[in-house]
Amino acid sequence: MDVINLVIDNKPVVVKKGTTILEAAKGIGIHIPTLCYMKLDDLNIENKPGGCRICVVEVDGRRNLAPACCTDVSEGMNVNTHSIRAINARRTVMELILSDHPADCLICAKSGNCDLQNMAHNLGIRKIHYQGEQSHYREDTSPAIIREVDKCIMCRRCEMMCNEVQTVGVLSAINRGFNSVVAPAFEMNLDHSVCTYCGQCVAVCPTGALTEVDETGKVVRALSDSAKTVIVQTAPAVRAALGEEFGYEAGTLVTGKLVAALRRLGFDYVFDTDFAADLTIMEEGTEMLNRLGRHLAGDKEVKLPILTSCCPAWVKFFEHHFPDMKEIPSTARSPQQMFGSIAKTYFADKLGIKREDLVVVSIMPCVAKKYECGRDEFKVNNNPDVDFALTTRELAALIKISNINFRTLPNEEYDNPLGESTGAAVIFGTTGGVIEAAVRTAYELHTKKELPRLNFDELRGMEGIRKATIDFDGTPINIGIAHGLGNARKLLEEIQAGKSEFHAIEIMSCPGGCIGGGGQPYHHGNAEILKKRQRAIYQEDTKKSIRKSHENPYIIQLYKEFLGKPMSEKAHHLLHTAYFDRTE
Amino acid sequence: MPKIKLSENTVQTIKSVCAEFDNKESELINVLHKVQGKLGYLPAEVQEVIAKGLNTSVARVYGVVTFYSYFTMIPRGEFPISICMGTACYVRGAEQVLGEFKRQLKVEVGESTPDGKFSLNCLRCVGACGLAPVVTIGEKVFGRVAPTQVKEIIAEYRQGCASENAKSA
Amino acid sequence: MVCNADEGDPGAFMDRSILEGDPHSVIEAMAICGYCICSDTGLVYIRAEYPLAIERLKIAINQAEEYGLLGDDILGTGFSFKIELRYGAGAFVCGEETALIHSMEGLRGEPTVKPPFPSVSGYMGKPTNVNNVETFANIPVIINKGAGWFNKIGTEKSKGTKVFALAGKINNVGLIEVPMGTTLREVIYDIGGGIKDGKEFKSVQTGGPSGGCLTKKFLDTPIDYENLGAAGSMMGSGGMIVMDEDDCMVSIAKFYLEFTLEESCGKCSPCRIGNKRLHEILDKITQGNGDLEDIERLKVLSNVIKDTSLCGLGQSSPNPVLSTIANFENEYLAHVLEGKCPAGQCKSLVHYVINEELCNGCTLCFRNCPVGAITGERRVAHFIDQSLCIKCGVCFEKCKFNAITVN
Structure with missing residues (x-):
């Protein structure tokens, strides 16, 4: 292995050839500030345009300063990261960036979580010496994402996410020079574009230029309306991340405190989306077995592989980009929507109230869920099954506004009947989890035998595309997993070309699955956080006494009392959906 | 911006240009050149057809169109006026000439007159520095233009007898 | 193998004249170069604003193909070489080689950090050699007459001749080719016929928008790469704009900044925002609203932009500012201290x-x-x-x- 010897800030370092100055410095505890640069280890995601020029350092023998993020080390290099020249340049560049930024930190949605704000603080900027004209753009509000482009600093992270990782292609740098900015084609609104609302642009934006639509106010209003019964559901990935907003180490499970907080906020019932995830497995698993059974019996008409359909961004993605394949995904609604549908029928009936008097709020790791609950097919007489979807971040804000000391809350339990769930439902929160949960149930329903094991390590991990063959008691079932829409696209193109060997594929839009969702606490480019959340999710699974969806007693009861059996007509009406060609 | 409907003919023209370049995404700039050559400009609807033809995103096409000053989304006037703002022309008073054109036509740079007759643009050096300051109208090159001549140059074109009287280079 | 014919410097048109006058010299050189580096394809990236050059180059390529000087198995050597055209679309920054390559790939012409250099990873990820029209045009002559002959022309370090585009306030404008080492005085007075209307020489700007302004004291300096660099300017593309007593040097700096401002790609923050701020400060001074601190800020900011920008455009864009401050500080002072424009050009002060x-x-x-x-x-x-x-x-x-x- 080739090694390079160099000196950084008078410290000798030996690193592998091909290491950047930034990485080499990090290895010896020297933190060179970066702004546009972002790397998510193990996820193959890197943004390295070398554009912000904040990370410049002085290298002996070089005419100008070198960007540490994209300059490889070389033998005998002598680097000074904090010479007066480097510090002056870095601060001046920062002042320039701030001179074209509204600097309305006190009232900005990103305040406290803003990389730009932090950087200005760390660099000790006290005055902007170069004031001048500022860029002004129209604010763009969509059902899920708000673009306040005045705050864009052209780091290009969102553009990279939208194009390279997600291959959605909504955002591009446009114009040039001082007028350049990242925007959709013709600077159209996002809701006129093919945006999937996956929110990965929001997840990586270092400033307040991209944020989610804030609906906390609407929820507070509903909670204070005595005529309404307000219930809440919490998605699996939320419990593994919410703690971060209150100073807990990433990967700390805060399920009990989450329930307690929601109760303090005044929700009448605190339920779990996990319950609906178990229900999803019943429906989707059954649908999968139906298609598989027909396929194994030699039916040529049956469409395989079956694709999961829990992720609203993924659904919108194939509606825009692969409308010819809209028959392939499972027709099962997402857990959020199944919950809403059951809540406003079964549960409203139980309470004896009209659906209009029941408000369903969901807490989601996702911004696309805001869009999903607004889709027309999920409304009855214009009353949506799910009224408001808040992100994990919005919930944290709501808890803070409501003077709740999260860290001192006791652990509390979900309410029933829609609060009971299995380990299979919890793992919906990570990539590979939905299909593992489906395998646990489908195997037993198909083979009528008990699973010899519950953990399917071959389905787990962070690889963008994973493949595994699971033996269904003599029948090999080929399973594919993709997270990130770019990876999903690859599998879809295989199917289109008739080259796919899979029977079933799980697709999640966000890298890592829902734990890396666009509505989660910001990871600030640290992939370790996602991995810790993933570990927490699997840990929650093992803690559960029931780990297979079809064994959830409240699910069994729901079918007995209300739905009949999976894929029944009632189930079809309430729990399944159809997809639309959105190319025009 | 108001939506325009492209004729089937136009759509076919664009598609065939894309096909000519093997529908390759990397040929985007060549395709844009050729399409603008045929249609005169690149409105949003045209860019959408090109994006589809080259199997790329319309945002990327728009990103390229807005990067290069040669591409325009605004139809050019019947008489496109370009003022050379190269250094040689600048030091010989191109700015004053430009100012006079703006005043006379009541348009800013990059705009067209409401009647569609004139559009006003700046360009960087036509390589005729010896004639500075230089103005081009269509294919015609006007050399050593003084602000006082602007009014009559425009008037000539307004009357449609431009070519005979124009002081060609 | 790429020929850079995206001549974007305002006031420079030597490449155009070569391509229009003797396109075969470039074609021949590209084929020779292709032979040397085992490349079978040459791309000419040419400005779309040069229709005549494009037309003539196309004709010349066809002729060369007819004669079997381009195409498969050239002159029975087994070496094949073809030349294709790619069109620029009006972006000065595409003169920078990585930006040029991206533009040829159908992308926004934004430069990328080097290394990797194009010679390692360039067009479509392949090793790419990029040279300018004028460089290519020199090759056949050198090969025909020998390196010894070529080395005899010019100065010790800068060999051969250089083409300049002489323009501005001078009697004879146009392209000139002189041996390296010729003095500015010879160029301006002997070849250029002196200053127009008998006015007084003030300055000559060399190197295009990234170059600097030289004063009277440099009139007898032999022109070569080293001397121009030492004087705070550069050879650049070879543009040479002569200015007389009526030209305000603050306005000239502002004019060049306007150009870089418009041509900056916007990718890196110092160039995108820094040049904007430089321009604003210069504008303030020409409006008569500047103060001494503004001159200081111009200097500090210019140096940071040079030091931190991603590509050559930003790394040199403040040169006109720095060189006019260095050589004509009195004019700046007159604007900010007395509210006067000595050349009588700044409208607000007139x-x-x-x-x-x-x-x-x-x-x-x-x-x-x-x-x-x-x-x-x-x-x-x-x-x-x-x-x-x-x-x-x-x-x-x-x-x-x-x-x-x-x-």
């Missing part, structure tokens, strides 16, 4: 006034004023209403009696 004693009331100015700011009757001294005057200077030019003065 008033056109009619000298009543010299004015005979001919009404010429009155009739030519585009905004009706001049009042008066025939044979009575006229008067300029300063609140209406747009300072276009028409009256000044028209007056036959020198009755209008610039204050």
Whole structure:
């Protein structure tokens, strides 16, 4: 292995050839500030345009300063990261960036979580010496994402996410020079574009230029309306991340405190989306077995592989980009929507109230869920099954506004009947989890035998595309997993070309699955956080006494009392959906 | 911006240009050149057809169109006026000439007159520095233009007898 | 194998003249170069604004193909080489090689950090050699006449000749080719025929928008890469713009900044925002609103932009500012301290006034004023209403009696 010897800030370092100055410095505890640069280890995601020029350092023998993020080390290099020249340049560049930024930190949605704000603080900027004209753009509000482009600093992270990782292609740098900015084609609104609302642009934006639509106010209003019964559901990935907003180490499970907080906020019932995830497995698993059974019996008409359909961004993605394949995904609604549908029928009936008097709020790791609950097919007489979807971040804000000391809350339990769930439902929160949960149930329903094991390590991990063959008691079932829409696209193109060997594929839009969702606490480019959340999710699974969806007693009861059996007509009406060609 | 409907003919023209370049995404700039050559400009609807033809995103096409000053989304006037703002022309008073054109036509740079007759643009050096300051109208090159001549140059074109009287280079 | 024919410097057109006049020299050199580096394809990235050069280059390529000098198995050597054209679309930054390559790939012409250099990873990820038209055009002659012959021309370190585009306030404008080491005085007075209208030489700007302005004291400096660099300017593309006493150097710096401002790709923050701020400060000074601190800020900011920008455009864009401050600091001081533009160019600092004693009331100015700011009757001294005057200077030019003065 080739090694390079160099000196950084008078410290000798030996690193592998091909290491950047930034990485080499990090290895010896020297933190060179970066702004546009972002790397998510193990996820193959890197943004390295070398554009912000904040990370410049002085290298002996070089005419100008070198960007540490994209300059490889070389033998005998002598680097000074904090010479007066480097510090002056870095601060001046920062002042320039701030001179074209509204600097309305006190009232900005990103305040406290803003990389730009932090950087200005760390660099000790006290005055902007170069004031001048500022860029002004129209604010763009969509059902899920708000673009306040005045705050864009052209780091290009969102553009990279939208194009390279997600291959959605909504955002591009446009114009040039001082007028350049990242925007959709013709600077159209996002809701006129093919945006999937996956929110990965929001997840990586270092400033307040991209944020989610804030609906906390609407929820507070509903909670204070005595005529309404307000219930809440919490998605699996939320419990593994919410703690971060209150100073807990990433990967700390805060399920009990989450329930307690929601109760303090005044929700009448605190339920779990996990319950609906178990229900999803019943429906989707059954649908999968139906298609598989027909396929194994030699039916040529049956469409395989079956694709999961829990992720609203993924659904919108194939509606825009692969409308010819809209028959392939499972027709099962997402857990959020199944919950809403059951809540406003079964549960409203139980309470004896009209659906209009029941408000369903969901807490989601996702911004696309805001869009999903607004889709027309999920409304009855214009009353949506799910009224408001808040992100994990919005919930944290709501808890803070409501003077709740999260860290001192006791652990509390979900309410029933829609609060009971299995380990299979919890793992919906990570990539590979939905299909593992489906395998646990489908195997037993198909083979009528008990699973010899519950953990399917071959389905787990962070690889963008994973493949595994699971033996269904003599029948090999080929399973594919993709997270990130770019990876999903690859599998879809295989199917289109008739080259796919899979029977079933799980697709999640966000890298890592829902734990890396666009509505989660910001990871600030640290992939370790996602991995810790993933570990927490699997840990929650093992803690559960029931780990297979079809064994959830409240699910069994729901079918007995209300739905009949999976894929029944009632189930079809309430729990399944159809997809639309959105190319025009 | 108001939506325009492209004729089937136009759509076919664009598609065939894309096909000519093997529908390759990397040929985007060549395709844009050729399409603008045929249609005169690149409105949003045209860019959408090109994006589809080259199997790329319309945002990327728009990103390229807005990067290069040669591409325009605004139809050019019947008489496109370009003022050379190269250094040689600048030091010989191109700015004053430009100012006079703006005043006379009541348009800013990059705009067209409401009647569609004139559009006003700046360009960087036509390589005729010896004639500075230089103005081009269509294919015609006007050399050593003084602000006082602007009014009559425009008037000539307004009357449609431009070519005979124009002081060609 | 790429030939850079995206001649974007305002005021430079030597590449165009080569491509229009002798395209075969470039084609021949590209084939030779292709032979040397085992490349079978040459791409010419040429400005779409040069239709004649494109047409002639196409004809020349066809001719070369007909003669079997391009194409498969050239002259039976087994070596094949073809040349294709790629069109620029009006982006100065595409003169930078990585930006040029991205543009040829159908992308926004944004430069990327080097390394990797194009010679390692360039067009479509392949190793790419990029050279300029003028460089190529030199090759056949050197091969024919030998390196010894070529080395005899020029100075010790800068060999051969250089083509300059001579323009501005000079009697003979146009392209000139001189041996390296010729002095500015020879170029301006002997070849250029001196300053127009007998005015006084003030400065010559070399190297295009990224170059610097040289003063009288450099008139006898031999021109080569080293000397120009040492004098705070550069050879660049070979543009040479001569300025006389009527040119305001602050305005000239502002003019160049306007150019880089418009041509900056916007990718890196120092170039995108820094040049904007430089321009704003210069504008403030030409408006008469500047102060001493502004000159200091210009210097500090210029140096940071040079030091931190991603590509050559930003790394050199402040040169006109720094060199005009270094060589004409008095002019800057006159603007900020006295509110005066010594060259009488900065409109905000200028008033056109009619000298009543010299004015005979001919009404010429009155009739030519585009905004009706001049009042008066025939044979009575006229008067300029300063609140209406747009300072276009028409009256000044028209007056036959020198009755209008610039204050």
